[in-house]
Amino acid sequence: MFKHFINGEFVPSTSGRTFDNINPVTGELVGKVAEGGEEEVDRAVAAAQRALEGPWGTMPRLERLDLLEKVAEGIEARFDDFLAAEIADTGKPKRFASKVDIPRGAANLKFFANLARNLESQSYTMDTSDGGKALSYVLREPVGVVGVISPWNLPLLLLTWKLGPALAMGNTVVVKPSEETPGTATLLGEVFDEVGVPPGVYNVVNGLGPNSAGEAITRHPGISAITFTGESRTGQIIQKASAESLKSLSFELGGKNPALIFADCDFDAAVAGTTRSVFANCGQVCLCSERVYVERPIFDDFVAALKEKAEDLKMGDPFDEATGFGPLISEEHRQKVLSYYELAREEGATVVTGGGIPELDAPYSNGFYVEPTIWTGLADDARCMREEVFGPVCHIRPFDTDDEAIALANDSDYGLAAAIWTQNLERAHKVAARVETGMVWLNTWFLRDLRTPFGGVKLSGVGREGGMHSLDFYSELKTVCTKL
Numbered sequence: 001m002f003k004h005f006i007n008g009e010f011v012p013s014t015s016g017r018t019f020d021n022i023n024p025v026t027g028e029l030v031g032k033v034a035e036g037g038e039e040e041v042d043r044a045v046a047a048a049q050r051a052l053e054g055p056w057g058t059m060p061r062l063e064r065l066d067l068l069e070k071v072a073e074g075i076e077a078r079f080d081d082f083l084a085a086e087i088a089d090t091g092k093p094k095r096f097a098s099k100v101d102i103p104r105g106a107a108n109l110k111f112f113a114n115l116a117r118n119l120e121s122q123s124y125t126m127d128t129s130d131g132g133k134a135l136s137y138v139l140r141e142p143v144g145v146v147g148v149i150s151p152w153n154l155p156l157l158l159l160t161w162k163l164g165p166a167l168a169m170g171n172t173v174v175v176k177p178s179e180e181t182p183g184t185a186t187l188l189g190e191v192f193d194e195v196g197v198p199p200g201v202y203n204v205v206n207g208l209g210p211n212s213a214g215e216a217i218t219r220h221p222g223i224s225a226i227t228f229t230g231e232s233r234t235g236q237i238i239q240k241a242s243a244e245s246l247k248s249l250s251f252e253l254g255g256k257n258p259a260l261i262f263a264d265c266d267f268d269a270a271v272a273g274t275t276r277s278v279f280a281n282c283g284q285v286c287l288c289s290e291r292v293y294v295e296r297p298i299f300d301d302f303v304a305a306l307k308e309k310a311e312d313l314k315m316g317d318p319f320d321e322a323t324g325f326g327p328l329i330s331e332e333h334r335q336k337v338l339s340y341y342e343l344a345r346e347e348g349a350t351v352v353t354g355g356g357i358p359e360l361d362a363p364y365s366n367g368f369y370v371e372p373t374i375w376t377g378l379a380d381d382a383r384c385m386r387e388e389v390f391g392p393v394c395h396i397r398p399f400d401t402d403d404e405a406i407a408l409a410n411d412s413d414y415g416l417a418a419a420i421w422t423q424n425l426e427r428a429h430k431v432a433a434r435v436e437t438g439m440v441w442l443n444t445w446f447l448r449d450l451r452t453p454f455g456g457v458k459l460s461g462v463g464r465e466g467g468m469h470s471l472d473f474y475s476e477l478k479t480v481c482t483k484l
């Protein structure tokens with residue numbers, strides 16, 4: 001059973017309530033998960049507050065950062081355990097998780113420990129009206145107890161992306177992993193314990209969202225800030241629930257991301273890059289491209305080439321290096337994606353490839369697989385063009401001019417990430433400047449320098465994380481001014 005990790009101990013729920021954790025590859029039960037609620041969140045917050053006032057809050061800064069690096073080393077030392085837990089929870093191929101999820105889990109912690117080690121502090125002198133001088137300097141203090149509500153698509157990567165800067169800045173945390181993916185957050189509790197992080201610094205309360213552990217975190221008066229990644233609608237609910245205690249919020253939300261493919265691109269690179277940006281992690285990355293716009297002279301060739309790539313993706317044993325395409329996270333999510341496959345037909349799409357459930361042998365026939373899918377022919381205002389599907393699917397539409405491509409890219413309620421493929425550098429930079437998203441990739445996708453701001457505009461988020469933006473979110477700045 002997956003228990004909570006509160007005050008350095010693995011504990012069940014007082015209510016005894018549990019829910020199932022299902023393996024998406026086979027539909028089989030991985031194990032039961034303790035369902036926490038207000039009571040567990042209360043206990044976790046109390047433990048986090050004690051650690052903040054006690055051993056963690058009083059620990060010398062460099063000692064704290066050393067411990068954070070030891071947690072990262074602990075992930076590396078137990079790489080195979082983390083990999084197995086992530087694959088059991090998500091079904092994603094080892095080929096992906098071993099290159100992305102687990103290495104980034106360790107790298108996130110190391111990166112923020114190092115950044116915090118080398119922080120500069122600000123100070124200013126000024127002339128005063130009496131001919132003297134004044135000195136102001138800025139102290140950086142923890143925000144307090146941080147609530148971390150994380151999703152299921154990149155569980156360890158996104159959890160550590162938040163934990164790293166939160167703990168480096170001296171906060172303590174109460175984490176609620178997605179109900180679909182309790183595994184790596186639980187293992188991380190063991191690692192925190194093994195390397196000697198004081199009890200109460202890292203707490204995990206498993207549970208659901210509404211009327212459960214998630215909502216309890218958003219309403220708890222002892223929690224000062226919330227970092228959340230997930231659906232835009234959930235972000236809106238959390239914003240309302242946390243308004244009463246005026247918590248600081250950082251939200252990374254959904255996307256309906258455009259890819260713009262110009263006729264002067266390196267064709268093979270654009271096809272390979274777009275195959276990744278549409279189908280990686282079964283399309284379950286908030287940065288995935290769901291709207292692909294291709295300049296008319298290469299439209300037919302591009303559609304044919306992407307179709308060939310989609311049909312080449314291999315499903316099966318996630319531990320087999322040849323497997324490049326996994327299942328969706330759950331039957332519920334599969335039903336959601338399949339409902340869009342159906343809706344696209346009703347909205348007049350031409351289904352270039354896919355559109356259903358693949359025929360697989362047992363045990364994969366019981367998994368939550370869908371076919372990689374490509375549509376053409378939808379109207380710009382079709383629901384399938386405007387709503388985030390979060391599955392392995394894109395719509396491809398032709399364009400004729402740069403202005404038209406930019407207008408199409410910006411015709412969205414979302415604004416997270418865009419990918420632009422062209423060999424004309426002047427065009428690349430001009431288009432990048434006019435696209436309304438938080439991030440733009442030129443001739444690449446998903447390449448991440450952790451120092452850069454990460455987040456979206458419009459319905460795609462509130463605030464930025466990454467590098468100093470994260471350290472600023474997870475700290476309170478205090479100005480001290482003295483007359484000299």
Ligand SMILES: NC(=O)C1=CN([C@@H]2O[C@H](COP(=O)(O)OP(=O)(O)OC[C@H]3O[C@@H](n4cnc5c(N)ncnc54)[C@H](O)[C@@H]3O)[C@@H](O)[C@H]2O)C=CC1
Binds near residue numbers: 150152254390
């Ligand atoms: N990274 C992203 O952009 C992600 C987007 N999604 C999108 O969201 C859809 C729904 O998936 P979910 O896992 O249900 O996403 P979600 O946004 O509902 O869940 C993300 C996290 O928020 C928690 N949560 C849900 N409701 C809450 C509430 N009222 N208060 C506090 N916490 C709450 C969940 O338990 C989970 O830990 C997906 O179909 C997908 O379209 C899902 C996961 C990640």
Ligand SMILES: O=C(O)/C=C/C=C(\O)C(=O)O
Binds near residue numbers: 161230
């Ligand atoms: O930090 C990254 O490299 C990736 C982040 C991805 C998400 O935030 C997401 O899919 O939600």
